[in-house]
Amino acid sequence: MYKDVGAQYIIIGHSERRAYFSESNAILLAKLNNTIKAGLKPIFCVGEAKEIRVQNEYLSFVQSQLEILKSLDSKPSELIIAYEPIWAIGTGLVPTYAQIQEMGKFIHTFMQENLVCGKISVLYGGSVSPSNAKDILAQTKIDGVLVGGSSLKIVDFTAICEYA
Secondary structure (H helix, E strand, O other): OOHHHOOOEEEEOOHHHHHHOOOOHHHHHHHHHHHHHOOOEEEEEEOOOHHHHHOOOHHHHHHHHHHHHHHOOOOOOEEEEEEOOHHHOOOOOOOOHHHHHHHHHHHHHHHHHHOOOOEEEEEEEOOOOOOOHHHHHOOOOOOEEEOOHHHHOHHHHHHHHHHO
């Protein structure tokens, strides 16, 4: 159905879907497999809550989210991972650029060691705005941004797009 209306990418595992619709790893895996089988490109979201970040357990938490990718029915030619720390979504809070870079590197390393895909991209999402997009995109382990609220404001979204 999504393909019929021209969609090419499908967001799977966004924190709000996980929380409000109780999407389990089994559900997310089924969605990933169906998306790949349909010839669409999944954007798989991962990210930690503030408590997990403060407890310094964020890398193991994100790894646990990435682990389901090992169970895909087939390896996609392209896979996009969106790192969206839950505590940054819509709050105006943004991790430091060093924290974003660290997570980008961690995700790239995990994917290279555990999945053979043609192309792996890591996006950052969470309070992306015109004032921080350029610096986020300058991180060597971040391949793009996943824009939320700023995509609803044409001036802001246009400014972000100009950095990409």
